[in-house]
Amino acid sequence: MKMKIAGSVALIIGLAIAASPLFAHHGDAAYSSTPLILKGCIVTEFDWMNPHSLIKFDYKNEKGEVQHWTMEIGSPPSMQLLGWSRNTLHYGDVITAYVYQSKTGALVGRTNKVILADGTVLADRDDSTPSRYSDEKK
């Protein structure tokens, strides 16, 4: 039994090591471990740049207040591998943002998924990374 457990643990660790991504420019310790799901966000700026591209958007919270958010994705070379380009987002696009907010409470965060109004899913993660979302549609 112990052997089976040890083997299973090793298999999981092995697959995780072999398939998971690792830090590119920096780790994400600054961000919360669970994402906010912000719907109806309006893109105000898309900066396709190094070391990380930035997506800025306005979000109206439950109190009706408009919040100005900034969230980062990967570098252009990393994002190109996932099908992104400098033309992926435009001013005025309506998106759903999955954003891991900064632990400081500032309106900045890390995203790994954006959904466009037409349902298109834009991911910032390797395909081999297991989905964090049970409702994700491929």
Place this chain on the structure above:
Amino acid sequence: MRQAFITAALVTLAALVVSSVAVAQTPQSQSQPKQAVSPWKYYPKDVAVGDGGPAPKRDLSGTWAGPGSTPSIPAGTPAERPTLTPLAEQIMGQRKSVGRFGPAGTNDPTATYCDPLGFPRDYVYQNRAMSVATMPNRVVFLFQFGDFWREVWTDGRALPTDFGDNRDSLDPTFMGYSVGRWEDDYNFVIDTTGLDERTWVMNDGTPHSVNAHVQERWTRIDHNTMKVSMTIDDPKMYTKPFSLGTYFFRWVPNQKIGEWLCVPSETLKYLTEQGKPAGAFPDEPTERRGGGRRRGQQ
């Protein structure tokens, strides 16, 4: 219990091997772009399939996809962790890596100011693509990241040794001084020294002295594949030489790579509007929320 550990180790190894083979054999149909191929466009997923025939003799020329550019590049082996001298430990104590401290708290000169990575960090970190050109008396490496280049002299000159305070001493440089020789038709050995001490050897801040000696062994395996294994020796900083890793490169079909610069104004914008407001949390686990490069690479 012992048998359990052996089984565990074997299963882990098997998982790694299966994964690496699967990655190495990714069919080109999955990696090729769907649109028509433009000779002017860089397709980071597009790498040559198969060996392309035998390796040309004494030639590394061409444009190559490197570590981290796409999953179809074999992972290679990462750098070892050195045993540091007390001086190196003291320097390390002052360095704050971007991996641990984040953009808000790091003092990594590249992450903060776009300073050149320098050699050999540009090989162990961001070398996703590069070109190699052969000239009559040297081999020139042209890096995608930062548009940097380094020259390796093949005319038989000796490696310099004086980077001191004499009138004729050479200046340390970010890329160092390099000489190369073909050991046989397929193995090119490069020795480098005279490296600027401001540069970090690895992302964690591992230091080096100006007299550090880096040796690279480039092997042209076949037309479409080459690899480099690197070691560094620096008695001032390390108690013994150590491996900087082995990295594979694959031929780029249209021989075009994209521009990828560290632009100071963009870095300043990123730090001001995102990195610094996000804060530094050096004592918390460096988790990963978004995408990234494969494990095993710096």
